[in-house]
Amino acid sequence: MRLALSAYLMAAAALILAASLGMASSPLLAQQRKSIAPLDRDNPLKELISGYYFGALRTRALQDDDFDNPGFAWYDTGEKQWAQQDGAEKRACASCHEDPANTMRGKAASYPKFSSAAGKVITLEQRINLCREANMKATPWPYGSSELLATAVFIRAKSRGLPVDVAIDGPAKAVFDLGRSEYETKIGQLNMACADCHDKRYGQSYRGEIITQGHSNGFPTYQLRPQAMTSLHQQFRSCNLLVRAEPRELGSDEYVALELYLAWRGRGLPIETPAVRR
């Protein structure tokens, strides 16, 4: 009889503890996370869940409404930038790419990708600059500049809803391998790898912050806490600093490689740019 009582106590304590832990271990909220199966068998994840589903319901509501979504301020800036003439050729993006809703649709989904013009794997931002230099005879925008960010948001938003789909074979293979190694190597004074949290501990609580799977499908993302549009490479820098590792330069080879790896790892997830996250 005594044994049975302690069994009740343990079981009930477990239930109450579970409830009091709140969102971190809530089965109800976990069930609300829509997941898709990875398209690649050697994906370390068994299910792909967009960062969207790790957000509070109110955060998701902000993303769902284009008028409420703060990220659309950058989209609007990007749209104006698109029509702005620049460079020696006095061209705007719009001069060659009329009707971006159609001409740009689907383009962002395959980045980063190998560019024969550049002779290497490049990101969307680097492709924009390639175009500025070659076709507009304009100076490339620095990687962290607001013009480049806004234009990238604008172009990626044209692919909203389409699945991320990058290639990792051929010339991209070496870059992919570098990206994978960046992801899985422990770094910093805290000695942690991206994979430690985002592959193995998503859904758990890091001092109240629910750990996501760390996908890139929503980037550039409007982040509520800093109240800023954040590019993926800026997020890499923040993550590096979080584990007290020396951050790399925006647009560095390692960050480009990491971006390719993340895109592969999240292949099939819909582009959500401009996403809203905490």
Add this chain to the structure above:
Amino acid sequence: MAWVHTPLTGLLVAMMFAAATPAQAQAVCKKKANGYFKLVIASAAPAVTGFEGIATPFTQSLGDPERGRLIAAQAEKGNCLACHQIPQLREEKNHGDLGPSLERVGSRYTEAQLRQLVANTRAVIANTIMPSYYSAEGLNRVQASHQGKTILSAQEVEDVVAFLKMMK
């Protein structure tokens, strides 16, 4: 939020299951067990056993448990709350759940073992993600401002150990 252990809440919880048969209780238990139960059980059993630990304190002066408590709470210092539930820090919100609860950790480990776990868990749990608070060996790409330093000083480690010891 931390679970508050009192006789009253224990009784309340036991009463909830008073009507259930042992078989039913077990079934409910198993159904909800995934992850949550581990957190409760974790308080009852140590994560690693059979190691000596570090018996010699790192400082001549004794560790101050009050300072240790602050270090455990502060994000720039131990930031223990990032990963552990700590009932003694109930006033702090949002304890993490990446590691076992530290409830009664002073009963599960000796002082020497606690010192080892704070200083360098990796020496006794090879695949841990817990940072080494008093060892800077084998690190990669450390941020310039933190290079060559340990996360906590010797005194801070002793303070934290003194705090953990108190949680019996």
